[in-house]
Amino acid sequence: MKQVLTVDDSSSVRQMVGFTLRKAGYEVVEAVDGRQGIEKARAQKCDLVITDLNMPQMDGIQMIAGVRQLPGYSFTPILMLTTESQPEKKDAGRKAGATGWIVKPFQAEQLIAVVQKLVR
Amino acid sequence: MTSESGGLDQFRLAFREEARELLVELESNLLEMNERPEDGELVGNVFRALHTIKGSGAMFGFEDLATFTHNLENAFDEVRKGRLAVTPELVDLTLSALDQIRAMAEADDGETAADPAACTEILARLRALMGKGEDAAGSIRHTAPAAKPVQGAANELGAAIEPRVQPGSGPEQAWKIRFAPGPDLMRNGADPLLLVRELRGIGRLTVEASTAGIPSLRELEPERCYVSWEMVLAIPAGGDRGQDAARAAGEDAIRDVFIFVEDSCELTIEPARVEPLADAALANTGAKEPVSTAVCTADVTARALEEKRRSPGRRATDQPDSASSLRVPAARLDQLVDLVGELVTVQARLSEFAAQSQENEVLAVAEEIERLTSALRENSMTLRMLPIRATFERFRRLVHDLARDLGKNVELTIEGAETELDKTVIDQLGDPLMHLIRNSMDHGVELPESRVAGGKRRMAKIHLSARHSGASVLIAVSDDGAGIDTEAVRARAIERGLAGADDPLTETEIFSFIFQPGFSTAKEVTDISGRGVGMDVVRQRVESLRGAIEVTSQRGAGTTVTLRLPLTLAIIDGLLVKIGDAFFVLPLASTLECIELTREEVEQANGKHVAYVRGEIVPYIRLRQYFNVGTPPPEREQIMVVECEDGRCGLVVDQVLGNCQTVIRNLGRFYRHVQVVSGATILGNGAVALILDPQRLVQEAIRAKIQRGGSRSCGTTRENGHPRGGTHQNATEHSVGAGVRAGASR
Numbered sequence: 046m047k048q049v050l051t052v053d054d055s056s057s058v059r060q061m062v063g064f065t066l067r068k069a070g071y072e073v074v075e076a077v078d079g080r081q082g083i084e085k086a087r088a089q090k091c092d093l094v095i096t097d098l099n100m101p102q103m104d105g106i107q108m109i110a111g112v113r114q115l116p117g118y119s120f121t122p123i124l125m126l127t128t129e130s131q132p133e134k135k136d137a138g139r140k141a142g143a144t145g146w147i148v149k150p151f152q153a154e155q156l157i158a159v160v161q162k163l164v165r
Numbered sequence: 166m167t168s169e170s171g172g173l174d175q176f177r178l179a180f181r182e183e184a185r186e187l188l189v190e191l192e193s194n195l196l197e198m199n200e201r202p203e204d205g206e207l208v209g210n211v212f213r214a215l216h217t218i219k220g221s222g223a224m225f226g227f228e229d230l231a232t233f234t235h236n237l238e239n240a241f242d243e244v245r246k247g248r249l250a251v252t253p254e255l256v257d258l259t260l261s262a263l264d265q266i267r268a269m270a271e272a273d274d275g276e277t278a279a280d281p282a283a284c285t286e287i288l289a290r291l292r293a294l295m296g297k298g299e300d301a302a303g304s305i306r307h308t309a310p311a312a313k314p315v316q317g318a319a320n321e322l323g324a325a326i327e328p329r330v331q332p333g334s335g336p337e338q339a340w341k342i343r344f345a346p347g348p349d350l351m352r353n354g355a356d357p358l359l360l361v362r363e364l365r366g367i368g369r370l371t372v373e374a375s376t377a378g379i380p381s382l383r384e385l386e387p388e389r390c391y392v393s394w395e396m397v398l399a400i401p402a403g404g405d406r407g408q409d410a411a412r413a414a415g416e417d418a419i420r421d422v423f424i425f426v427e428d429s430c431e432l433t434i435e436p437a438r439v440e441p442l443a444d445a446a447l448a449n450t451g452a453k454e455p456v457s458t459a460v461c462t463a464d465v466t467a468r469a470l471e472e473k474r475r476s477p478g479r480r481a482t483d484q485p486d487s488a489s490s491l492r493v494p495a496a497r498l499d500q501l502v503d504l505v506g507e508l509v510t511v512q513a514r515l516s517e518f519a520a521q522s523q524e525n526e527v528l529a530v531a532e533e534i535e536r537l538t539s540a541l542r543e544n545s546m547t548l549r550m551l552p553i554r555a556t557f558e559r560f561r562r563l564v565h566d567l568a569r570d571l572g573k574n575v576e577l578t579i580e581g582a583e584t585e586l587d588k589t590v591i592d593q594l595g596d597p598l599m600h601l602i603r604n605s606m607d608h609g610v611e612l613p614e615s616r617v618a619g620g621k622r623r624m625a626k627i628h629l630s631a632r633h634s635g636a637s638v639l640i641a642v643s644d645d646g647a648g649i650d651t652e653a654v655r656a657r658a659i660e661r662g663l664a665g666a667d668d669p670l671t672e673t674e675i676f677s678f679i680f681q682p683g684f685s686t687a688k689e690v691t692d693i694s695g696r697g698v699g700m701d702v703v704r705q706r707v708e709s710l711r712g713a714i715e716v717t718s719q720r721g722a723g724t725t726v727t728l729r730l731p732l733t734l735a736i737i738d739g740l741l742v743k744i745g746d747a748f749f750v751l752p753l754a755s756t757l758e759c760i761e762l763t764r765e766e767v768e769q770a771n772g773k774h775v776a777y778v779r780g781e782i783v784p785y786i787r788l789r790q791y792f793n794v795g796t797p798p799p800e801r802e803q804i805m806v807v808e809c810e811d812g813r814c815g816l817v818v819d820q821v822l823g824n825c826q827t828v829i830r831n832l833g834r835f836y837r838h839v840q841v842v843s844g845a846t847i848l849g850n851g852a853v854a855l856i857l858d859p860q861r862l863v864q865e866a867i868r869a870k871i872q873r874g875g876s877r878s879c880g881t882t883r884e885n886g887h888p889r890g891g892t893h894q895n896a897t898e899h900s901v902g903a904g905v906r907a908g909a910s911r
Contacts, residue, residue: 055214055221056492057180099170099216108673113352119388124356128220144354145425150223150231162363163354 046072047164048089052082052108053126054095058149062095065153066160079103083111086118089135093164094123095147098134106141113142123165126151177677180225182492184270187214188263189558195256195263196561197591202251211259214240218266230269236288237262240295254260255294257569262287303794337368337399338415342439345393345795347429348386355426355775361421363846368400412436463557466600493589498549502868506736506828508798510847512538513825516798530675533700539826542736551591553640554582557827559595560602564627567606574624575606584631590710590730594640597703599644601726602627604700608722609646621720623646626670637712638732651675655683671871679702709827711843713860715810729810729860731843739827739846740817741854742805745794750846751816755807755859759821762802776804776815785815785864788857807859829856841865 051062051069056077063073069120074091075112076082082096094112105125112118122144127135135146147159191214199209215238217598223231237259243249262404265279272278342364346357365368372394379391400415414674419434420427512534557579564577588595610625617623628643638867651672658664678684682701707714712730739750760778762785770776775784785804788794804815829844836842 055183055217057176057183057221060179061176063225097220098426099213101210101213120351120356123357126220128216139353139428142353149220150225155865162359163356165359 047093048072048091049093049095049160049164050074050076050082050086050091052076052079052094052100052105054078054097054100056078058081058097058126061153061154065156069157071164075154079105079108079111082108083115086112087115090117092117092121093160094121095126095160097126099139105129107135109138111141119132124159124163177227180221180227181270181863183221184218184266184671184798186555187218188267188270189555190214190873191263192260193558195259196565199252199253199256199565207246208241208244208251215241218270218601224268227269230266232270233262233279233284233288234266236291239293240584243295249295252294253678254290258287258290258294260565262291273321285799300529313623332729337401338412339437340398340400340415341435342396342398342419342435343393343421343431343433344396345392345431346426347431348428351390352428353426353429354390355429357392357394360422360426361394361396364398364419367400367418367422370399371397376844391477393431405874456502487780490565495549498545498588501545502549504738505542509538509542509828510849513849514851515849528896532672542826546587546736549588550585551588552583552585553591553594556591556595557582557629558597558599559628563599563602564606567603571606572612573606573610574623575610575821576626578626578628579631580628581632584633584638585898586631586730588731590638590732591712593706594728597706597728598629598640598642600700600703602629605642605644605646605724609644609648611647633732634729637731639727640730641725641727643723645723648720648722648724649676649679649716650720651718654678673716676718680714698769712856735878737856739825739856741803741822741848743820743822744789744818744911745790745796747792747794747820748848750853750856751805751856751859752856753808753824755809757806757808757813760804760806760815762804762817764798764800778806781813783813785813785817786862787817789817789819791866807863809860811863811864811867814859816857816862827854827856836866 047070049066051059051066051073052075053059053062054077059077060074063075066073071093074085074089076085078100079096082094082104085091087093090121094109096105096108100108103111109123109125112121112123123142125135125138125143125146126149127138127146128149144163145159147156191211194207194210194214198204201207215234219231219234219238222228222234240249240255240259241409244251244255249255263285265284268278344357345359346355348519350357361370361372373396375393375395376391378393380387385391398419400418416434423432425508426432451556512531516531518536519527521770522528554664561577564575566571570576605627610627611619613620613623616625617642621646626645627640630643631638631640634640636795654666654677655670656673658670658675658681659666661681661684663678663681663684664670664674680700684700704714707728708732710730712728714728715727716724718726738753740753740756742749742751758778760776762776774787775782777783783804783806787801789798799819802817802819803821804817805821806815823846825846827846830846832839832842832845841858841861842855844856846854846856848854
């Protein structure tokens with residue numbers, strides 16, 4: 046079963062992402078901020094990382110760069126959740142090593158479609 | 166997913182709960198910001214909380230909320246960037262905006278709970294603050310409920326997924342695609358092979374890999390993809406769409422496959438003609454494709470080897486804790502506690518039966534079950550325990566707003582916010598505490614000028630505190646204000662016929678008048694308080710929680726109102742005792758020890774109800790007398806020594822039967838005024854036992870003694886000038902009569 050790590054400080058978004066992906070047959074690990082995201086990614090190899098950008102402790106951009114540095118994560122797809130108001134964040138995320146993005150708000154089907162784009 | 170609206174509802178509820186928490190956090194951050202406007206961390210927190218509310222709100226269908234919050238987020242982004250200063254006005258404005266956001270979050274589908282006029286005004290003032298008058302038109306667009314700025318963004322992604330070309334019977338369209346990954350494509354986690362597979366999902370695909378770009382081994386970077394692809398994609402034409410539209414949709418669908426890698430590859434997409442030759446080529450794919458796949462596979466292998474080398478034993482790490490805490494609806498916990506209560510009752514019956522049966526095996530099982538039930542009970546009770554922090558923090562806002570409205574300078578300090586209480590108690594504490602704080606703000610705290618004139622600090626202080634004390638929690642609201650004018654209260658009480666003109670009244674009794682319905686000494690009724698409604702409600706609510714209120718006040722120095730509340734309302738550990746034929750339960754937490762009382766000792770005490778416990782004098786109350794039990798007392802009675810606020814005191818019973826887990830049942834409306842009994846419980850043999858409140862018993866006894874004007878032999882070992890506590894001025898006279906007669910005594 047494929048492991049997905051979802052990092053978001055919003056519990057409702059984590060819950061929605063978790064629920065949707067579990068239903069679609071993925072195993073989901075959750076983290077509440079960038080720092081915890083890196084810890085969880087290190088503790089267990091994930092096949093996909095989905096992260097919010099604006100978070101306390103460590104933001105998404107820093108976390109993406111950090112995860113990319115972790116052993117085993119060179120080619121792991123990383124999705125960032127962006128909002129319409131921050132196009133510059135998208136570029137920063139790409140530079141840090143993000144694979145793709147989903148613009149919030151999104152629907153469950155959209156999420157699954159994008160995840161399937163990146164994980165077999 | 167869409168077919169399951171239940172799923173979405175669940176998320177909406179989750180969002181609502183999250184929004185509530187974020188709003189509380191926002192509020193306290195904003196209030197702190199008032200004191201430390203330069204604190205960048207506070208600004209960051211506020212911005213992030215607004216951002217989360219907006220983002221999640223939009224996700225779960227709260228568009229109006231998202232749009233509205235977006236404007237606030239913008240303002241705090243400006244603050245973050247140093248382009249807008251934190252002013253009291255901005256803070257106030259944001260606070261009032263939070264109220265609207267709260268209303269929007271609580272609103273059900275299709276209903277507007279927020280005040281549109283207020284929202285518009287808030288946004289207008291916000292724009293004025295941000296000094297963007299010329300830009301107003303643009304911002305107004307955001308305020309219109311129909312405008313959804315998020316919509317466009319959603320389309321960006323929506324486009325990536327939706328226009329999968331429908332298979333149809335019309336003519337096919339063909340596209341020639343050249344795809345050469347850039348150096349970073351794979352390092353960013355994209356996989357060319359997946360892209361090719363995705364294209365194949367759109368139509369029939371012929372793939373030709375070009376390996377010309379692969380350098381010699383020495384120059385080869387293993388993390389880079391050197392292969393490029395030439396592909397021809399034949400898309401089945403969409404049913405009745407026009408040809409141009411179909412072509413546009415086709416091209417979009419292809420571009421969407423590459424949406425994440427556009428910037429890190431060379432990509433050309435051009436129309437190709439569908440020729441018979443192409444068809445032949447398509448038919449031939451079987452021969453051509455393995456080449457590309459083979460190359461990819463080699464590439465994949467290299468990657469896999471590389472990863473393997475760099476991360477030895479990556480799976481060896483232990484399983485992470487996937488969730489350290491869990492959200493559960495409160496109703497489920499209540500249900501659990503109810504079930505545990507039933508279990509405890511049944512377990513008591515089992516123990517009773519086992520004791521009678523005298524069979525060792527049954528006894529062993531019964532004991533085991535008793536142990537487990539006890540552990541289960543303690544465990545399930547702790548599940549409902551919550552720190553009182555959130556309730557306390559809420560009042561920062563109240564104090565802030567009231568201080569502004571009343572023109573007073575007040576700071577709120579909080580102590581013991583981590584104290585845990587049963588959720589059912591916490592839920593009902595909000596209102597009484599609010600009334601107490603309002604009362605302090607309005608009547609207690611003086612205006613800054615008169616404070617200064619009286620030699621006090623200009624800034625008044627209201628202190629909220631919570632702490633454990635035995636099986637109770639003490640919650641105190643104190644202020645350093647003017648204190649209660651005992652003479653005014655006394656005069657008003659006499660005027661209202663609550664007391665006779667020359668009744669000797671203790672301070673405690675005078676303070677207890679404050680809690681009488683409609684009692685107020687305020688010369689004028691203000692918005693905040695003075696109608697005499699609040700305190701009466703406080704008393705009722707606290708008593709319905711089996712709590713008590715105590716007031717201390719010193720003229721000129723301030724007032725403290727202390728609420729004494731039970732830790733839990735459901736199940737307690739008790740000691741089962743017997744008086745005559747009736748059973749009673751005393752809470753174990755307040756019981757210190759049991760000692761014998763012989764008839765001889767009673768005679769030696771010369772009619773005084775005192776016993777000597779290791780050289781210390783302990784007064785006692787004979788419950789047999791108190792409850793009018795007519796049967797003759799046994800030769801040896803038992804004194805249960807209990808600790809209460811007035812010191813140590815003994816309660817004399819016939820017999821102590823032992824420990825019991827006690828599920829507290831309410832006695833019902835008719836017996837609510839019986840202060841000394843806090844509830845009833847069903848015993849293992851089916852009998853009913855009343856649960857006694859030692860604190861109340863002692864207070865009642867002291868009061869009764871004083872009223873009779875007798876010597877204070879019934880006082881407690883602690884020598885204090887006057888009895889404390891007891892807001893129940895006109896509570897029942899002490900002949901309560903074992904439970905059944907209690908109702909009739911009124």
